[in-house]
Amino acid sequence: MTHVRLVKNGPLMISGPVEVEMPDGDIVESDRVMVALCMCRRSKTYPFCDTSHRKRS
Numbered sequence: 001m002t003h004v005r006l007v008k009n010g011p012l013m014i015s016g017p018v019e020v021e022m023p024d025g026d027i028v029e030s031d032r033v034m035v036a037l038c039m040c041r042r043s044k045t046y047p048f049c050d051t052s053h054r055k056r057s
C-alpha cells in the first residue's frame with residue numbers, strides 16, 4: 001500500500017518513485033525514495049516542492 005502524508009501548510013509526501021501526470025498530459029517522474037509534491041503552487045519546480053511554501057507571500 002502506498003503511504004501518503006500531508007504536511008500542514010506544506011507538501012504532500014509520498015513514497016517514490018512516482019510518475020505524475022500533469023493537467024496537459026505531460027508525465028514527470030521522480031525516483032527519490034520520498035517525494036514532496038507541492039500543494040501551494042508556489043514551487044519553481046512544480047509539481048515538486050522546493051520549500052517555497054515556507055516563504056511569506
Ligand code: FES
Pocket residue numbers: 009010011012037038039040041042043048049050051052053054
Ligand atoms: S508545498 Fe512546498 S513549495 Fe509548495
